[in-house]
Amino acid sequence: MEKRTDKNSYTVIFAIAMVIIVGALLAFTASALKDRIAENKRIEKQQNILYAMGVNENEGNKANFVSKEKVAESFSKYITNQIVIQDGNETQDENAYLIDIKKEQTSAKDGNPRRLPLFIGEKEGQKFYIAPIRGKGLWDAIWAYVAMDKDMVVLGAYFDHKGETPGLGANIKERFFMDDFVGEHLMSNGSFKGITVSKSNGDPKNEDKKDNEVDAIAGSTITGDGVTAMLRSELQLYVPYFKNLKN
Amino acid sequence: MGLLSKKDSKLILDPLADNNPITIQVLGICSALAITAQLKASIVMTISVLFVMGVGNVVISLIRNIIPSKIRIIVQLTVVAALVIIVDLVLKAFAYELSKELSVFVGLIITNCIIMGRFEAFALANGVWRSFLDGIGNALGYGIILIIVGFFRELLGSGTLLGIQVLGDPIDKTGVYAFGYENNGFMLLSPMALIVVGIIIWVQRSRNKALIEDH
Numbered sequence: 087m088e089k090r091t092d093k094n095s096y097t098v099i100f101a102i103a104m105v106i107i108v109g110a111l112l113a114f115t116a117s118a119l120k121d122r123i124a125e126n127k128r129i130e131k132q133q134n135i136l137y138a139m140g141v142n143e144n145e146g147n148k149a150n151f152v153s154k155e156k157v158a159e160s161f162s163k164y165i166t167n168q169i170v171i172q173d174g175n176e177t178q179d180e181n182a183y184l185i186d187i188k189k190e191q192t193s194a195k196d197g198n199p200r201r202l203p204l205f206i207g208e209k210e211g212q213k214f215y216i217a218p219i220r221g222k223g224l225w226d227a228i229w230a231y232v233a234m235d236k237d238m239v240v241l242g243a244y245f246d247h248k249g250e251t252p253g254l255g256a257n258i259k260e261r262f263f264m265d266d267f268v269g270e271h272l273m274s275n276g277s278f279k280g281i282t283v284s285k286s287n288g289d290p291k292n293e294d295k296k297d298n299e300v301d302a303i304a305g306s307t308i309t310g311d312g313v314t315a316m317l318r319s320e321l322q323l324y325v326p327y328f329k330n331l332k333n
Numbered sequence: 334m335g336l337l338s339k340k341d342s343k344l345i346l347d348p349l350a351d352n353n354p355i356t357i358q359v360l361g362i363c364s365a366l367a368i369t370a371q372l373k374a375s376i377v378m379t380i381s382v383l384f385v386m387g388v389g390n391v392v393i394s395l396i397r398n399i400i401p402s403k404i405r406i407i408v409q410l411t412v413v414a415a416l417v418i419i420v421d422l423v424l425k426a427f428a429y430e431l432s433k434e435l436s437v438f439v440g441l442i443i444t445n446c447i448i449m450g451r452f453e454a455f456a457l458a459n460g461v462w463r464s465f466l467d468g469i470g471n472a473l474g475y476g477i478i479l480i481i482v483g484f485f486r487e488l489l490g491s492g493t494l495l496g497i498q499v500l501g502d503p504i505d506k507t508g509v510y511a512f513g514y515e516n517n518g519f520m521l522l523s524p525m526a527l528i529v530v531g532i533i534i535w536v537q538r539s540r541n542k543a544l545i546e547d548h
Contacts, residue, residue, distance in 0.1 A: 089402075091398075091399065092401065096401055097401040097403050100399070100400070100408075101404060104408060108411055108415045111419070112418060115422050116422060119423065122427070123422070123425045123426050126425065126429040129429075248437075249436065249437045249440065250437070251368070252367075252370070252374035252438075253368065253369075253374050253487070254370055256437065291504055304490075304516075305370065305490075305518065305522055
């Protein structure tokens with residue numbers, strides 16, 4: 087005799103019931119936790135920006151953000167101004183750090199003028215200009231917050247990724263990689279050159295800060311190339327602002 | 334193993350060696366290649382799989398009598414995917430830092446064929462308690478291989494263990510590097526994971542000839 091569970095009608099009903107139950111469960115969890123997740127992401131953005139300007143709790147080789155409790159206070163203390171640059175015009179916007187770079191990139195592709203957020207911070211008399219940028223790694227998105235001085239010399243950087251290979255490309259968020267960018271020049275002889283993640287710069291200790299190159303990570307060529315491309319194409323958009331700053 | 338009967342403890346112990354999911358059943362090879370460049374990633378993956386396998390096997394075993402056999406694979410897939418997504422959401426809300434560490438593993442857990450393989454081969458035909466033990470046993474067996482491979486790949490490829498430089502500094506030429514030793518960058522690439530797994534399979538089978546399959 088045919089088993090009850092082999093019947094087509096049973097199969098269809100089971101499938102429908104399963105989809106409804108699992109779907110409801112997922113939808114419920116997602117919407118119940120939505121606000122908390124959004125808040126965590128907002129805090130993380132502030133932590134990333136502060137990290138790039140050297141406000142962090144690094145221990146040894148480990149990159150640590152300022153704690154969740156202190157982040158709001160530090161953010162208002164160190165970030166003195168937030169601006170949005172669009173078509174060469176600057177407007178102040180205290181929520182500029184919430185601008186979704188991915189959306190901006192997509193809408194720029196459709197021909198809309200790109201909105202470029204820039205966060206201006208001050209610590210111990212030094213001014214930091216921090217730009218959020220986004221690009222592609224090997225598997226998925228990579229992004230960064232790059233803190234620069236008025237001459238576009240990198241003062242600090244925080245890199246992150248969505249799904250690079252653990253132990254290889256994922257190492258872009260390790261200090262040994264991020265710290266190499268500190269002091270590195272983005273300009274070369276007055277024109278924008280970016281920073282290349284190079285496998286052949288022969289400078290593993292990264293002592294030459296004017297060569298526009300940092301040492302690559304073995305085994306993560308494509309992630310490294312993604313970092314190079316991201317820095318070049320995204321930070322280039324800020325060059326007119328920095329040129330203006332000097333005049 | 335006084336708590337478990339002899340049959341039950343076999344469920345835990347067998348996958349650790351003579352019925353290891355990676356070296357004998359040849360399941361879960363993809364993730365063994367992907368994430369073993371560092372010991373830490375191996376350990377994190379082991380813990381994640383331990384959790385998903387334990388809970389997943391129990392869920393499948395609970396509903397085994399009502400799953401229509403024609404769509405059982407889809408049902409299994411739905412269970413793992415839903416489980417992993419819920420865990421991911423909860424971590425994002427309550428342990429955000431941890432969820433960032435784990436984010437890359439989420440996709441790898443869903444596609445890990447050990448999980449589907451054990452659902453199909455064991456949980457569909459066995460009771461809840463035995464399925465739970467089978468899940469734990471196989472996850473541990475998977476983890477052991479992952480950790481062995483991760484250990485050698487990180488040590489020989491980067492000269493570090495859990496991120497700590499154990500062989501000296503390759504740039505300042507201290508420790509063993511002072512004698513001309515170099516890290517083998519090849520160890521960081523996936524093919525070397527396969528070769529390390531191959532060596533483990535070789536050692537295991539030459540110690541226990543009963544494991545060699547007839548052709």
